[in-house]
């Protein structure tokens with residue numbers, strides 16, 4: 001049995017034969033990948049790794065069976081690393097080709113204008129603005145909210161804005177970020193949040209202007225913030241005359257899961273950014289929504305950040321399609337994710353993968369932290385994929401096949417959109 005595990009950065013192969021005795025030193029310079037791998041192995045089949053190889057490559061964990069390491073052609077690959085792997089649907093491509101276009105920097109692209117209007121209505125705001133990416137949307141939002149020097153925002157220590165946007169808020173917007181500890185469900189302690197606000201005029205302190213939340217919360221496991229938490233934070237913001245911004249990259253996912261209209265979530269925020277390239281199958285595109293004044297300033301910020309686009313209707317057209325054709329199916333992605341989570345604990349132990357499973361399956365995941373691996377279901381991941389992933393995971397984690405084949409009867413043999 002050779003188990004190959006790809007993770008982290010670098011591109012080296014390490015033979016475990018003589019190296020490990022229950023502990024695994026992967027030779028990577030990234031400690032979190034080391035501990036992460038240890039987590040995988042401690043829950044996994046240490047004996048397979050002892051006789052196997054470990055391959056480090058870019059940003060993924062892949063567990064292969066015996067001969068899978070040499071030939072990937074006959075492997076059924078289930079890519080659960082990120083919902084950014086979605087590909088545009090054929091109706092999106094058609095919409096791009098047929099879109100009515102104009103110069104959007106002059107505000108004259110009819111498809112962009114239609115998208116912005118629809119999104120403003122959807123989110124219950126005065127206006128909306130097409131932005132190329134989520135990172136640019138969040139940065140433009142902070143530039144629009146903060147008006148001068150010596151200002152700061154409050155945001156979760158696990159938030160994407162703080163963790164995964166290259167410090168753009170500091171570098172490009174010149175704004176100081178003060179973090180509040182994220183609880184594991186993505187919320188924060190309200191008292192800690194309140195204590196971190198700095199509005200006293202004191203030349204030692206930057207002035208707090210904005211509270212930022214993230215929903216769904218990526219690094220906290222795709223968790224959804226409860227509406228009563230949003231209400232509590234709004235009360236704190238109002239009491240101190242602060243703006244609230246939502247990094248709602250996956251706001252539609254939260255709304256669908258909570259069975260509320262997106263504007264019911266957005267109502268607690270002065271500004272909302274939402275991505276269409278994550279799980280909504282668009283190749284590119286985000287929306288920033290807020291008051292007329294806010295969006296007017298954001299327009300300047302977008303231009304300054306290099307996001308003024310010309311015939312941007314080619315981007316807006318698939319986003320309009322996504323609202324009609326992909327959003328109604330998010331419920332199925334949620335069900336598939338839940339199925340993987342629920343099946344995981346029911347795993348048993350046995351032997352050789354190919355002999356046991358009768359096929360070779362590769363499941364791609366994303367290491368997030370010492371104790372967290374990310375699996376994401378999204379447009380393009382089918383019930384068949386989920387069944388294969390479960391089958392493989394059960395074997396890897398336990399060494400055994402389940403007594404019966406997994407069966408995603410809810411949406412059997414259907415692609416997410418058919």
Ligand SMILES: Cc1ncc(COP(=O)(O)O)c(C=O)c1O
Nearest residue numbers: 133134135136160214218247249
């Ligand atoms: C929660 C969240 N916000 C913002 C972003 C940034 O989006 P983009 O990659 O389009 O800049 C991401 C990206 O994954 C995200 O997960």
